[in-house]
Amino acid sequence: MTPIITAFERSPDRGQGLARDMRVRWALEEVGQPCEVRLVSFEAMKQPAHLALHPFGQIPTYEEGDLALFESGAIVLHIAERHAGLLPDDANARARAIAWMFAALNTVEPPILELAIAKFVEGDKPWSEQRLPLVKDRIRNRLQQLSARLGDADWLDGAFSAGDLMMVHTLLRLKPSGMLGEFPTLAAYVARGEARPAYQRAFDAQLAVFSAAQGKL
């Protein structure tokens, strides 16, 4: 049965693939599972029909028969558990790959999200300019630690896994800031992720939504 996911009707990042539906699209492409995409407007996301699927009024959601899920981490893990290609067979290696998924979402992403808030929500506040370097230094602290762990390996723990998928996409959110360039090891890691054919197909699919909304197709 083809799963149905939700994505922004109008991409806030203008098709750069930074929204969280991209993680689910990429995971589905990695395992060769097609999906249907239902686009939702910002208004519809706050209405009861969508809140029934996603209590926090966000995207993506995932519907597959009787199952409805929210949270990109949970959806990617669900996909990774049901299809080969995103988690190692060895039980210990599998647990470690899942640990990297949580690290991406609970340790690396929060300071990166805070930078987005500092820029786009608090950008006009009187403290914005003075505070921004503090916010960026918190990110640098995490990037330094992540870069040290990755070293000269291609991926975080053996072969490419759902942990790398979540980490690469989390780091991609830093692209507009230019901060990735300060950490060549991580910039190369992210580039390896972006070079994967499954990433490219997912990226093109979300870009097509943006282009269509712009009337360019």
Added chain:
Amino acid sequence: MTPIITAFERSPDRGQGLARDMRVRWALEEVGQPCEVRLVSFEAMKQPAHLALHPFGQIPTYEEGDLALFESGAIVLHIAERHAGLLPDDANARARAIAWMFAALNTVEPPILELAIAKFVEGDKPWSEQRLPLVKDRIRNRLQQLSARLGDADWLDGAFSAGDLMMVHTLLRLKPSGMLGEFPTLAAYVARGEARPAYQRAFDAQLAVFSAAQGKL
């Protein structure tokens, strides 16, 4: 084999149980699995031996034979997958419980952590007083949505699960702020979690560490 977890040698919250080792202690108590606790100092957490276990120099970690894990979410999920009591048997209900784990860590916790940063790291900055209401309103937004979803249910989705464990502990971090009191539904939910015998045993165990460090035992 008895797993070994790490916790702060000196609890920054003075035994209130707000550090992330509490989530792992609580999960282990729920499933009736004993553990050994290795205490680490703030200095030791930044040294190579600990960084080999936890790339971001934090607690908790989890060692069990050949397996070493970090990230409380990943550790609790690992425990929940290997012991009965924290995840439903039904596959769809299980996926939804895991979604609530991710929601706690990636949607509810980030604004709560930001409040801690605003208070303890930026509390002496010139913008602190003016900015705090914005930070709190972002938390209120999430609490309102969570409260609406919970309604008059005891737990987020059927029986108590690892999703509730992570959510309750995430919300507990708001206790010092008094904000939980604005959402009686959530205050009662947190109180139900705290009333569980497994929570109490875990709480007492971490408090004993603090008390011993204070020379009170």
